[in-house]
Amino acid sequence: MIYDLNPQQLKAVQEMDGPILVIAGAGSGKTRVLTARICHLIEKGVSPYNILAITFTNKAANEMKERIEKALGSSGVWTSTFHSMCARMLRRDADKLGYGKDFTIYTEQESDRVVRRILQNMPYVDPKKKGEFLWHISRAKTFAMSPDEYFDVIKEVDKEAEIVRTVYSLYEEELTRSNSMDFDDLLLKTVTLFEENPDVLEGYQDRFKYINVDEFQDTNRLQYKLVKLLSAKSGNLFVVGDEDQSVYSWRGADIRNILDFKKDFPEAKIFKLEQNYRSTTSILQAANNVIKNNSNRNKKTLWSDIRDENSVSYYEAYNDRDEAEQTARTIASLAAEGASYSDFAVLVRANSLTRLFEEEFNLNGIPYKVFGGYRFFERKEIKDALAYVRLAINPSDNDSLLRVINYPRRGLGENTVKELISVSAEQDMPIYDVLTSGVGLSSAVYKKLSVFKDIAQDLVKNAETMKPTAFVQFALRRSGLEDFLATSKDQEDVGRLENVQELVNAVSEFEKDNPELTLSDFMQSVALVSDADGMDEENYVTIATIHAVKGLEFDTVFIVGLEDGIFPTQRAIAEGDIEEERRLMYVAITRAKNRLFVFNARSRYRYGQTVYLPKSRFVGEMTGFRQSVRYTNSDYGEDRSDRIKLGANAERSRSVLKNSMSPQKPKAESGGNIDYSAFSVNVQVEHNKFGRGIIVETSGEGEDKIAAIAFKGLGVKRFVLAIAAPNLKIIRD
DNA sequence: AGAAGATAGCTTTTT
């Protein structure tokens, strides 16, 4: 054993059999222990074939695989996430559950669209409740309940239980008809597969004699059930987790899985790892001071022997822009002293907070990447392109078909599509089959659809024979999508076309890396990628949500937007449930190795308005760090103009201007004169009922260049100047 | 049927 372990780690690793729980504080060498255990098992004669390692992200799975291979020369250990493991098992035995092997995986976006279509046929239900239905469906599935079973449970407390049941069961019908599974299905149907087919379960039980689960605090009931089923025969279940880092309860993760592990397995051995190898003493002190305010946890105190002086600094910014500027300034100066950009991470509570940082980094020439928020494969044009591919692989996939049936435009109207949907439901037949057979369709509609029918059939035919890259290129051409984007007058479509070409590159790369895999494999990998999977070795600053960097570490971390109402969120405060927010703060702090910056802004733009939020209670809880508060008011006079790049907004602003002037008569009226370096112009402004300034009239030099001006200084909250000429500046505060 | 225009509603976090 040469894994360089401390005594506690070593003990955990050497315990081979039975149920084992390792409580591993942040940075305490959790991954190292997991890897060492697997290597140890193999050295003691366990076949790699008999070992299963489940992680939270694909990236973590790949890294673990690599580490094991590095240590042992070769591997063969099955490492994957819950979802990809289930998908793989289900592909093999989908027929036993009445699914085809080429079932599509629906992400939340697709589930959302399905529910929306269902509600369109239920005019008495408020479509705004869509989110609630999705929540109910997911919860029901996590509890492994059918629509009827779930109805029985909630009927006493929810007066809409009946509607929930209806929507849930229509949703199930539509997914089944579409030969598709959502994320919850992947877990649920695997459990069902095991329960209905003991021989299948036993096959896996015999294979996976040693099961290892990382990030156990983030497992939900179904995931826990799965590992219990899989390990029932061997009894060897090794789980690693930290209840203080449980930040996915909103997605069904059940912290009791880890807190009650002893109850489920009275004979379980429990190990605690409290020495942190990542952060300095004062960073850990801050983390401990925050997390100790939580009550729902097993007490533990992280310690570190990495001494430091003052590695935590706090700064209260004048406003959100100052916060971003201060961040950029700090990074620039540390970089000038020799730090590399990849040493830095800017962590936010919500995606919407990343924008100013992007702007400031652009201005200062700081390379960065944003994680969290929109991902490449969630972009509209990519979804559109992939919908053709998915349809070709799984023609039953109604959602993909509906997504592209009239995109690019093929002259189909709402009524035509509606008829297709209702015939599909009546006949309980995928739309593709309705389309090709013509069953139940009026001849006028059938005729209108023939162009799309031919395309769809062509795609389905070729998907079987062509190689992935060739097929995607074919699909883009045959569908007319490529042509549509290339000839479009819409400026944004140029970028879309580039992204679609980027997709072709991605497929081609996938094909090169995995020559034996099919198009269907590629599509699966797409559905299950996570954000963190895209992180690489290049030299850039990471801007990310805290959730997206869980499990990672950075030399220097900025936690920004620390205001009550943002972090903790307004919702958490209102519901009196901030323990999870606090755990998130704990996760954020413990990402830092050597330097931690904690920022809040006294005022910030939200929702088009300036808001003043008190500094986060978590800042107060941190205590034991040296404050470095600095006020930079003088830099921010009322008339300060800011330089930001002109985006696609100029055109848009023009229409806002036009729109705003026509329908409602603004209430107040006033005028003003502004003089900036770029031009000088006289503006007449009226105020609408929201207090928003609207330009009524402009005159003077540069007038023809102004697309829109909402004006500040005339009793309006803010102003924006957008100028149509692309090389001029937008000036705004 | 499709484009342009007008409005409501929104901000957690994501495998």
Add this chain to the structure above:
DNA sequence: GCTATCTTCT
């Protein structure tokens, strides 16, 4: 301030 969705116009 932005976008998704509804409404009106051609």
